[in-house]
Amino acid sequence: MMLRSECRSTPDLLPTHHYINHSVWLLVVLMLASHYVIYSQYILPMGARIEKLEASHDSCLKEVQRLITDEIDVYDADKTNSTDYALESSGATIVTTRCTKSYLEKNIQYSIDGLLPVFFTSNSPRVVIQPSMTPGECWSFAGSEGVLVVQLSRTIIPTAFTYEHIRKELTPDLHIDSAPRHFRVKSLKDANDREGLLLGEYDYDKDGRPLQQFKVQNPNPVPTRFIELLIQSNHGELQYTCLYRFRVHGNKY
């Protein structure tokens, strides 16, 4: 009976034994599961995110290099990367300014120690279709209303116009009150066409970037070789308005 009692106590112990084993295995499994959860839930996705960051970091400098090159390319490409059909050196000309009166304040002669005399003439309207953007190299006309008719270098269907003014940081007074404000652009049949086809009415934002582009608003622009720019107001200067550079963009006809 003792043995039996022992025998009976053994079965009592054995499940305990098994229970221990079970617990241990359960715990080992739990531990592995926990390990796995940590690994698959947190570490694996974090690893992937780090890998992606590392890859994009490596490609980043290449991408940056490309961005820089692209920006400098656009800057080098007349700042717009599109043909300016109003550019004088390409064959465009100013055909008329419809009697807009140039502003002649600076028409004075200086001379340096008997060297070459220096004339400051009011710049001709041709500077408006030339690339120079040096402060002062603009066409000044009296008042705030003026007209410029450009014969383009070829016949195009106009799509956009660009007006570029000098930065206000570069002006002696740190403002560009003499910049054009409200203006219209028309396409003409020929230099003598007094009516024309309105292509759009625009505002040059004096607080925006120096170079601003304006899309043709007319839904049916016709092919043309003559573009009329009508300045209707400026940003506050009472005596004169300065025009720096006007570009005309379009599609070949």
Next chain:
Amino acid sequence: MMLRSECRSTPDLLPTHHYINHSVWLLVVLMLASHYVIYSQYILPMGARIEKLEASHDSCLKEVQRLITDEIDVYDADKTNSTDYALESSGATIVTTRCTKSYLEKNIQYSIDGLLPVFFTSNSPRVVIQPSMTPGECWSFAGSEGVLVVQLSRTIIPTAFTYEHIRKELTPDLHIDSAPRHFRVKSLKDANDREGLLLGEYDYDKDGRPLQQFKVQNPNPVPTRFIELLIQSNHGELQYTCLYRFRVHGNKY
């Protein structure tokens, strides 16, 4: 007794049982604690750092685009983004060079196949206040001492000067020994003021960047329209000194 013995053995087993339970629970708690420690100590902060990196990576290219645009804007803004009151096109003039002798070596005439004759004259001092920075387009004067008096485009309280020389990489000899070294800047009451008010004494570093800016050192600069530049030495060239471009910055008066 057997039963009792069993009963007594059972209490021996029961605490073991409890002990197992306790151990298991303790271990489960430990495991959860460990899991939690790993999660909160390592994974959570690492996740936050990755998130920050990802966010800054996304914003990085925007930031880079902004950096590029800003740099090109400054380059486009006469490389300084500040008004040059000595710029000829804005209305400034060279009023005198106080008899500084121009260096005339290049004053030779060429002609191409009967096309237009080409003159290489020593450039006039006016190139010093014009924007061109093409190699060779400088004002050369004999020796290493020279004077230039500029009438600014308006009366200002001067704050800084900029001298820009050609890069040595672009010169035929890969050095800029003919660049100015030590120089002074004065403000004058008028073109005939021979004394003037010293605004600063400076050195142009031939190993620095081509464009170098110099702040006014005089604590009490007065409003002026006349700036005198006195070159006192160059970087080693014995025959002549070349001046490329001099800018004057200041506040409106």
Next chain:
Amino acid sequence: MMLRSECRSTPDLLPTHHYINHSVWLLVVLMLASHYVIYSQYILPMGARIEKLEASHDSCLKEVQRLITDEIDVYDADKTNSTDYALESSGATIVTTRCTKSYLEKNIQYSIDGLLPVFFTSNSPRVVIQPSMTPGECWSFAGSEGVLVVQLSRTIIPTAFTYEHIRKELTPDLHIDSAPRHFRVKSLKDANDREGLLLGEYDYDKDGRPLQQFKVQNPNPVPTRFIELLIQSNHGELQYTCLYRFRVHGNKY
């Protein structure tokens, strides 16, 4: 015996007790090991990678700033950062075009409202060694074959040539058929040397970047002051070929 039986059951329990202890300690050790594995295998290396990313991110913007400045510096340095010994303003000249016939289509006079008359002459070959890259400011010659002999600003051992054409995006027709295609470069003993020493044969890729550099192919270039450029074909334009800018690079002799 009962006690003994109990005693005997106790040794049965005791190893169980120890077994539990062992299991617990084993599990605790396992847990610490698992914790350690997770920490050392995953978290530590990931932390290092994140740290590296963070460090490189911080240095990235500095690096980007440097890249931008470098690119603008090269752009500012005549786009090549190397001396152009063919640059007119540095003292180079076009000595002959060997009777290459300029193309005169644009030789027409316009005039604006009685203002200054505007002449569009075919540009002289001198524009090829001047820095302007404005659309239209090229030397046009009839057909697809032309010659240009440049007297360099000093005697050099030539190392490379650069030809730069206008971007096709800026031309009225969006193509550069009039750009030179196949060309040779020779060095001459003097302006009358009709034979010369071949330095290389090259192709300007009309789909490449506007500025293309060509290394001297001759393994033994001799010091020279005269470079002959022979255009042998263009990219398809039948009437004329346009030359924008040609640079000559080399080492001092």
